[in-house]
Amino acid sequence: MKVTLNRNAFLEELATVQRAISGKTTIPILTGVKVDLTESGLTLTGSNADISIETFLSIEDEEANMIIESTGSIVLQARFFNEIIRKLPESTLTLELIENNQVIISSGKALFNVNGLNSENYPHLPVIDNQNTFELSARVLNKLVSETVFAVSQHESRPILTGVHFVLENNELLAVATDSHRLSQRTITLNDVNTSFDIVVPGKSLQELSRSFKDEEEMVEISIMENQVLFKTEGMNFYSRLLEGNYPDTNRLIPTNFSTEIEFNVPELLSAIDRASLLSHEGRNNIVKLSINSEQVIIYGNSPEIGNVEEALNYIKVTGEPIDISFNPDYMKASLKSFGAIDVVIKFISPIRPFTLQPNDDEINFIQLITPVRTN
Amino acid sequence: MKVTLNRNAFLEELATVQRAISGKTTIPILTGVKVDLTESGLTLTGSNADISIETFLSIEDEEANMIIESTGSIVLQARFFNEIIRKLPESTLTLELIENNQVIISSGKALFNVNGLNSENYPHLPVIDNQNTFELSARVLNKLVSETVFAVSQHESRPILTGVHFVLENNELLAVATDSHRLSQRTITLNDVNTSFDIVVPGKSLQELSRSFKDEEEMVEISIMENQVLFKTEGMNFYSRLLEGNYPDTNRLIPTNFSTEIEFNVPELLSAIDRASLLSHEGRNNIVKLSINSEQVIIYGNSPEIGNVEEALNYIKVTGEPIDISFNPDYMKASLKSFGAIDVVIKFISPIRPFTLQPNDDEINFIQLITPVRTN
Numbered sequence: 001m002k003v004t005l006n007r008n009a010f011l012e013e014l015a016t017v018q019r020a021i022s023g024k025t026t027i028p029i030l031t032g033v034k035v036d037l038t039e040s041g042l043t044l045t046g047s048n049a050d051i052s053i054e055t056f057l058s059i060e061d062e063e064a065n066m067i068i069e070s071t072g073s074i075v076l077q078a079r080f081f082n083e084i085i086r087k088l089p090e091s092t093l094t095l096e097l098i099e100n101n102q103v104i105i106s107s108g109k110a111l112f113n114v115n116g117l118n119s120e121n122y123p124h125l126p127v128i129d130n131q132n133t134f135e136l137s138a139r140v141l142n143k144l145v146s147e148t149v150f151a152v153s154q155h156e157s158r159p160i161l162t163g164v165h166f167v168l169e170n171n172e173l174l175a176v177a178t179d180s181h182r183l184s185q186r187t188i189t190l191n192d193v194n195t196s197f198d199i200v201v202p203g204k205s206l207q208e209l210s211r212s213f214k215d216e217e218e219m220v221e222i223s224i225m226e227n228q229v230l231f232k233t234e235g236m237n238f239y240s241r242l243l244e245g246n247y248p249d250t251n252r253l254i255p256t257n258f259s260t261e262i263e264f265n266v267p268e269l270l271s272a273i274d275r276a277s278l279l280s281h282e283g284r285n286n287i288v289k290l291s292i293n294s295e296q297v298i299i300y301g302n303s304p305e306i307g308n309v310e311e312a313l314n315y316i317k318v319t320g321e322p323i324d325i326s327f328n329p330d331y332m333k334a335s336l337k338s339f340g341a342i343d344v345v346i347k348f349i350s351p352i353r354p355f356t357l358q359p360n361d362d363e364i365n366f367i368q369l370i371t372p373v374r375t376n
Numbered sequence: 377m378k379v380t381l382n383r384n385a386f387l388e389e390l391a392t393v394q395r396a397i398s399g400k401t402t403i404p405i406l407t408g409v410k411v412d413l414t415e416s417g418l419t420l421t422g423s424n425a426d427i428s429i430e431t432f433l434s435i436e437d438e439e440a441n442m443i444i445e446s447t448g449s450i451v452l453q454a455r456f457f458n459e460i461i462r463k464l465p466e467s468t469l470t471l472e473l474i475e476n477n478q479v480i481i482s483s484g485k486a487l488f489n490v491n492g493l494n495s496e497n498y499p500h501l502p503v504i505d506n507q508n509t510f511e512l513s514a515r516v517l518n519k520l521v522s523e524t525v526f527a528v529s530q531h532e533s534r535p536i537l538t539g540v541h542f543v544l545e546n547n548e549l550l551a552v553a554t555d556s557h558r559l560s561q562r563t564i565t566l567n568d569v570n571t572s573f574d575i576v577v578p579g580k581s582l583q584e585l586s587r588s589f590k591d592e593e594e595m596v597e598i599s600i601m602e603n604q605v606l607f608k609t610e611g612m613n614f615y616s617r618l619l620e621g622n623y624p625d626t627n628r629l630i631p632t633n634f635s636t637e638i639e640f641n642v643p644e645l646l647s648a649i650d651r652a653s654l655l656s657h658e659g660r661n662n663i664v665k666l667s668i669n670s671e672q673v674i675i676y677g678n679s680p681e682i683g684n685v686e687e688a689l690n691y692i693k694v695t696g697e698p699i700d701i702s703f704n705p706d707y708m709k710a711s712l713k714s715f716g717a718i719d720v721v722i723k724f725i726s727p728i729r730p731f732t733l734q735p736n737d738d739e740i741n742f743i744q745l746i747t748p749v750r751t752n
Contacts, residue, residue: 080654080682087651102683109690110651114683275463275486278456306456307478307490314485 001037001072001097005057007088007107009064010042012214013055014082016236017046019208020053021078032075033082034122035095039071045125046078051205052125053212054237065092072097073119084112126239132224134168134193138213138233141220144175145206147186147366150334152203153179163200165247168193176250177203182331183250183369184338197224200247205240212238254367255356258347260320262292263360264313266344270336272311276301277329279309287373288329292348293322301329316343316360325351327372335368377413377448377473381433383464383483385440386418388590389431390458392612393422395584396429397454408451409458410498411471415447421501422454427581428501429588430613441468448473449495460488502615508600510544510569514589514609517596520551521582523562523742526710528579529555539576541623544569552626553579558707559626559745560714573600576623581616588614630743631732634723636696638668639736640689642720646712648687652677653705655685663749664705668724669698677705692719692736701727702751711744 088107302308464483678684
């Protein structure tokens with residue numbers, strides 16, 4: 001195996017597969033990156049228990065400017081490999097596999113000789129068939145993820161809730177996440193998809209996935225197998241395991257009748273909640289109180305040791321009954337952030353029933369639910 | 377006490393005194409910032425066991441645009457105070473002391489009511505006379521600090537070595553730091569200073585000091601007392617305690633006869649050392665080897681587990697005997713960084729004697745010493 005190529009092009013591939021490589025794994029070969037050189041180009045692979053990422057740099061890539069002298073493969077310690085490549089003195093580098101799994105990395109006058117591992121011992125990636133396949137743009141996929149993934153559970157007590165539930169049926173793709181205190185659900189309509197599925201993808205996999213796209217406009221081909229999903233772009237295969245088990249029925253949780261409705265500008269409400277939560281964060285109960293009546297809307301926060309805060313909120317419109325309701329400001333902040341700079345409608349039933357948040361437009365394709373905190 | 381002022385101007389002052397405030401102190405009132413309002417302006421104070429910082433915002437400061445309705449003083453929890461001010465909705469804010477040490481902080485519709493502490497319980501800052509006083513620009517002072525402070529000891533086993541030794545005599549100001557493995561010494565000539573002293577200032581104080589100046593061109597008045605030093609600028613008083621004890625005589629450590637001399641461009645040498653140290657960092661002995669002869673200069677690094685690296689170095693000029701010498705690359709990197717993008721002359725006596733580094737110009741006012749590591 002011997003190849004000369006552009007350092008930055010190589011570094012970019014390395015950075016992508018590195019997302020799947022953990023220094024903490026108990027399987028030594030998985031701390032490495034697998035380098036595979038064929039006549040058509042260079043494949044890098046990184047993997048951990050949850051995700052595997054494979055990138056491909058084609059011999060025809062102009063920026064990479066690859067000169068392949070001989071093919072072969074090797075596994076190299078990911079952390080060092082990356083640091084070495086990053087610090088090389090020139091804009092091109094040469095990788096050469098010599099005897100005993102040793103690799104010479106050279107650039108300018110610098111010459112590293114590093115110990116690799118036999119690539120035959122590297123685990124095989126799952127084989128995915130192309131039965132259950134559909135396409136989304138990276139932009140739409142990233143939006144779907146960012147609108148839901150924040151609401152997955154961080155606790156392993158109910159593992160199924162650490163994932164986002166995706167259901168595709170009749171050209172409708174539903175994504176929903178809940179940690180049982182709050183819920184976020186998004187529906188999008190796809191065109192002419194001849195497949196249907198019901199899967200739960202780990203939230204952490206989705207977060208890594210959404211950081212791995214090079215270009216928001218590229219198309220992502222999504223293939224679903226029994227216990228794996230593959231997200232495939234032109235230069236990358238991103239595999240994630242699926243979570244096993246039944247996801248709870250979340251549809252029945254979403255209320256339909258309300259007694260109070262109020263409309264806010266999201267950035268304004270977000271900064272006010274942020275201020276109100278400054279002190280409540282320090283108290284035993286991390287709650288803020290919202291008090292709505294037809295004349296004014298006030299948010300309260302307090303900490304017995306430090307002090308208290310109140311602020312009259314600007315709002316666009318309010319209808320229905322007066323209400324005083326307390327909630328965890330962190331849930332509210334995460335929810336508001338996922339909306340971006342739009343106006344949002346919040347609908348309440350009572351101080352002890354979950355309330356909903358939705359964009360103020362007519363379509364009901366994005367809805368969030370937050371359970372309030374009972375106070376006396 | 378009641379004042380209305382510009383939020384950003386106030387935040388800037390807060391950020392400065394915050395450098396002296398530690399959340400870890402065992403003296404509760406020192407987790408606070410003291411706010412003092414007189415008819416001439418606003419003084420903020422922060423303090424810990426090592427340093428105290430006092431800033432003054434004048435009633436005449438145009439950006440601050442202060443309206444003082446009544447004077448007074450209070451101590452407020454620094455961490456919350458800063459966060460509250462930072463998140464206020466408008467560009468001005470009002471601070472008002474009401475009964476029971478409570479302070480109302482208001483801006484726009486947001487209204488915080490926070491608990492303060494009686495400012496009479498705040499410790500008094502040292503009184504400094506103006507006997508031992510001289511002036512330096514912030515730029516010169518910062519340079520002096522950055523050229524020496526990296527070499528102070530990080531260990532408390534010999535507390536005196538955790539400081540920088542400053543000696544002023546006959547208009548010559550000497551600054552020297554050593555952790556007994558390496559040393560950095562800088563001398564500058566001052567004009568018409570009618571004072572002399574011999575003090576050791578804690579390295580940590582100097583690091584905070586050099587981050588606290590608003591403007592590199594401002595003049596700093598330095599006053600020295602028995603166990604304190606005051607660095608005074610127009611808007612800030614920065615006090616540091618001095619270290620007690622005798623600083624070792626470092627002059628006799630600096631060699632004068634050498635067998636090998638070599639000249640390098642600092643940025644080039646620094647990146648090569650950086651590469652060579654990538655692998656040695658992982659080994660038991662964090663050392664790299666430099667091998668100099670009249671034909672070539674090579675740097676070597678290795679780790680038994682990961683591999684090895686060698687690189688032929690570019691150099692400007694070499695004279696004297698061939699030498700192979702091993703050293704801790706971290707000391708070399710810290711030393712080179714303090715020189716900036718210049719050329720440096722390194723002079724060796726033997727593989728077991730300390731070597732010197734100096735700028736390649738004639739003046740011998742900046743010299744560093746690194747002790748090599750003996751290998752067999």
